[in-house]
Amino acid sequence: MFETSLTAADFLFLAKGAGMTIIVTAISVVIGTILGILFGVIRVQLGAILSAPLTFFLDIFRSVPLLIQLVLANAFLGMVLKLQLSGFFVACMVLSLYTSAYCAEIVRGGIDAVPATTRRAARSLGMTWVQDMRHIVMPLATRVALPSWIGLALGVMKDSALVYVVQVTELLKSTQILITRLQEPLFLLLICGAFYFIISFPLARFGGYLEKRWSND
Amino acid sequence: MFDYTFQWNQALARLPRMLDGAVVTLEVAVLSMLIGIVFAMILTLMRLSDSRPLKAIAATWIEIARNTPALLQIYMAHFGVASFGIHFSPFTSLLIGITFNNAGYLAENFRGALKAIPDTQARAGRSLGMSSLQSFRYIIVPQMLRISFLPMTNQMVWAVLMTSLGVTVGMNTDLYGVTQDLNALTFRTFELFAIAAVIFYIITKIITLGARLIASRLFRY
């Protein structure tokens, strides 16, 4: 009933694109989260005034289109610094910083959500700053932050569709290449969309579930 | 290694054209927001309705908007619908794509906001003789808009950033499109896109500050 000229080889091509989407996302989310936690803690520790330069720097990643961030990084590293870097490297680098900017906000929000009285209680029991962070703040902050973090990770996966601009052939780019060749845009876009949806939807639901459960107690 | 000479003057000479592009970018963002809010309201009402098909349509829209890339949604509005013989201009495709996305996210925000308003508010309205639509319109919606004002501001920023995706469907009058065209002429990639980045940054700051101002005027309770 439905005719398509999509061959097994084409399908494999799409699968490779999907693999690239997952790899780029995974690397960026891991590095971005580590940096984000670091930046977030620094911002809380230093206070608003001392951390203003960091805040400004991170804010740029949230106020400039990702497409431009990628183009700028590529141009700066390649044309200005004349570094021979792969598009894959540039993509992961930019996406990691992009992730860290949002993650720092989430971490800060999580830490701020821990009542000062709780922290004072911990310190009054003789806990060091590190112990307080490790045993009191982090477990409590994680509860607040985890649902948003899941949302962020999924957001990064969706935004990774833009790394085509630095010549990384991820899922959407692969789809587009096939569209040009096969002239079946609707069918191919549906396959591509289904892939994102199948990964994103259950995880988003899970995040929503956690948020609901944890906000109730 | 550091033999690159920045030529800012050459790029800055193009600033007027880029600012024209910024106006188009804002136009798309504002339109997509206004239409998006209307659709988000409709989606919210559909979700609240007792009709299963209406609920299902709303849920499908919202989940697709939130769980697939915005770029894919714009492709759908441009290349996807072409399969049905429908051909939109780049501007229209971009607008449809972003609006679809906005409506989905906003509807989800509205739902969260509705949960925060006690049922007794609508009940109080009904007990004064208002119809359910009246009590929704005059009692629930104003409170809902206040609660979702910050998420709405964020979505507006997103809408501005998303306009940059128009270039993928051939849009060349918005800020990103103009910058790309100028880049093809002059090859001052870094300088041109750096200026575009600054303009985008300023636009988003104006939106956040403006929103804060509006909020302080609007919500005095």
Next chain:
Amino acid sequence: MIEIQNVHKSFGQLEVLKGIDLTVSKGEVVTVIGGSGSGKSTLLTCINGLEPINSGKILVDGVEVHAKSTNVNALRQKIGIVFQQWNAFPHLTVIENVILAPRKVLGMGKAEAEAIAEKQLRHVGLGDKLTTYPSRLSGGQQQRMAIARALAMSPDYMLFDEVTSALDPQLVGEVLETLKMLAEEGMTMICVTHEMGFARDVSNRVAYFHKGIMAEIGAPAQLFGDPQHPETRSFLASVR
């Protein structure tokens, strides 16, 4: 006249009203007392049609509240109700709270609605709070505003559902004074309350509800002085 005829009402398996019969005439003040879960509050929300009933009939001025043909919105204009939780509209100032329904439901002009609202607000002692937002009012003031809001629709009947139960003790008095004033002006009222002093002083008749049944009804002197039903006796003993 409000006529309640053999009304049954269930929430799922739980039957909260098991055949209530009660007639309230114009100008009468009836208070309803009873333990929690006795169904007394449910009765009020049934009277103005906020809750459906399972069987029986409620007639307000001869109009059946739960009949399909009844315009319940129009009917509610006649019946004001004030709840335990005052439900101030937080996004509107005090006067805006009060003029909203007259304007949108009755289609009144702004000036006319404001004049009525101001009169009612002064009546309940909030004449100096017109442009204040509810968040700046005390619970008692918000509750009085809710009363003015209901009165602005010029209802023929007022239903009060434990309007002082959620208030701090020191604020109860001001709200009861307002109710007393309304009663003296001849408003037809049904008040569900825990305030026995109020029930005794203000009502024409007091009804005692027990487990979904109206166990006893009578003049305050009779019900408080010489309760007939054993449940009434033990209830009154427990609240004294």
